[in-house]
Amino acid sequence: MSNHEIRWPALGLAATIVLLVASAGSTVFVCKEGCSFASIQEAIDSSIEGDTIEVLNGTYSENLYLNKRLTLKGEAGEMPMIYGGGRASAIVISADGAVLEGFNVTGSGHCGCGDSGIKIQANNCTVRGNIIRNNRYGIYATGKNNSIYGNDLIGNVANAYDTGENFWDLGPEGSSSSPWDMWYGGNYFGDFDQDEEGCRDEDGDRICDRPHNISGGANADHHPLAGPILA
Numbered sequence: 001m002s003n004h005e006i007r008w009p010a011l012g013l014a015a016t017i018v019l020l021v022a023s024a025g026s027t028v029f030v031c032k033e034g035c036s037f038a039s040i041q042e043a044i045d046s047s048i049e050g051d052t053i054e055v056l057n058g059t060y061s062e063n064l065y066l067n068k069r070l071t072l073k074g075e076a077g078e079m080p081m082i083y084g085g086g087r088a089s090a091i092v093i094s095a096d097g098a099v100l101e102g103f104n105v106t107g108s109g110h111c112g113c114g115d116s117g118i119k120i121q122a123n124n125c126t127v128r129g130n131i132i133r134n135n136r137y138g139i140y141a142t143g144k145n146n147s148i149y150g151n152d153l154i155g156n157v158a159n160a161y162d163t164g165e166n167f168w169d170l171g172p173e174g175s176s177s178s179p180w181d182m183w184y185g186g187n188y189f190g191d192f193d194q195d196e197e198g199c200r201d202e203d204g205d206r207i208c209d210r211p212h213n214i215s216g217g218a219n220a221d222h223h224p225l226a227g228p229i230l231a
Contacts, residue, residue, distance in 0.1 A: 025051045025071075026047075026048075026051050026052070027051070027054060028043055028046075028052075029054050029056060030043050030053060030056065031056035035056065039062065040055055040060050040062055040064055040072070041064055041065065044065070044067070047068060049069045050069065051071075052070065052072075053070060053072045053073070054073055056075045056078065057080050058081070059080070059083055060080060060081065060082055061085055062083075063087065063088050063092075066091065066093045066095060066098050066100065067095050068098070069095050069097040070095070070099070072101075073099070073100075076102070079103065079104045079131060080103060080104065081104040081106065082103050082105045084105075084107040084108045084109070084117075086107055086108075086109060087109045088108065088115055089114070089117070089119040090106065090107060090108050090117050091103075091105060092119045092121065093121065093122050093125055094121045094122050096124050097122075097123075097125060098122060098126075099126045100125070100126070100127045102130065104130070105118055105130055105131065105132045105133075105135070106133050106135060108135035110157075111136065112136065114137065114161075115136040116136060116138065116139060117130075117132040117139065118132060118138070118139045118140070119139075120139065120141040120148075120164075121142055121143055122143045122146070123145050124145045125146045126147045127151065128148070128149050128150040128151065129150045130151045131154070132151060132152065132153050132156065133154045133155040133156065133190075134155045135156045135157070136156070136157050136158070138151075138154075138156035138158070139151065139159075139160050139161070140160075141160075141161070141162040141163070141166050142163050143166065144164050145166065145167070146166040146167065147166075147167050147170075148166060148186075149169055149170045149185070151187045151188070152187070152188045153188065154189075154190030159190065159191060159192075160187075160214045160221075161214070161215050162215070162216045162219045163216045163217050164217070166219055168186050168220065168221035169185060169187070169221050169222050169223040169224070170185060170186065185206070185207045185223040185224070185225045186212075186225060187221055188225040189221070189224055192224055193225075193226060193227065198212065199224060201226040206225060206227050207224070207225060207226060208224045208225070208226050211224070212224040
């Protein structure tokens with residue numbers, strides 16, 4: 001054996017199965033009636049890192065704090081609504097590595113200090129496939145290395161604001177692990193979808209021919225979409 005070779009003791013079959021189950025996480029469901037939880041925040045508070053929370057169709061009047069590394073997703077094809085009640089941010093993500101997808105997010109507060117549909121204060125998160133409308137800010141990001149794509153930002157006072165270092169488009173390395181990943185592009189901006197607003201689509205691929213700069217820093221969506229993908 002060389003000085004650099006390390007031999008780990010073999011795990012028993014039972015221990016291996018336990019490790020695999022623990023790493024996979026559990027899935028819990030939220031719905032108005034008949035699920036383990038009727039409140040999304042209660043499901044978040046009761047879950048552990050690595051779990052998936054699937055929210056079934058309906059309107060949920062909550063201000064959510066995603067403070068664990070969870071996957072929070074709306075029921076496929078239904079886009080459940082998160083309504084912030086006109087105060088603060090509708091969803092705040094403060095846990096690194098969290099995933100948020102498949103929601104209709106509206107009703108934030110009106111403070112220019114950062115009230116938003118989705119506020120990202122963490123790193124290495126994924127926010128994709130959401131409709132974010134009628135908020136003070138659509139998405140307000142301050143973290144780093146977050147992937148933000150496939151979202152439909154429309155009717156917000158400011159659709160996007162980013163003081164961090166984040167990725168606003170999927171880019172050529174995208175996979176097809178979810179419906180939104182099949183879009184080779186970034187986000188749809190309701191104030192950047194016409195020629196006079198800066199979006200030209202000369203080749204008809206539904207991707208603007210020029211980047212869309214994101215307010216707050218030096219970030220840009222390099223593949224903004226020329227038409228809404230979800231609304």
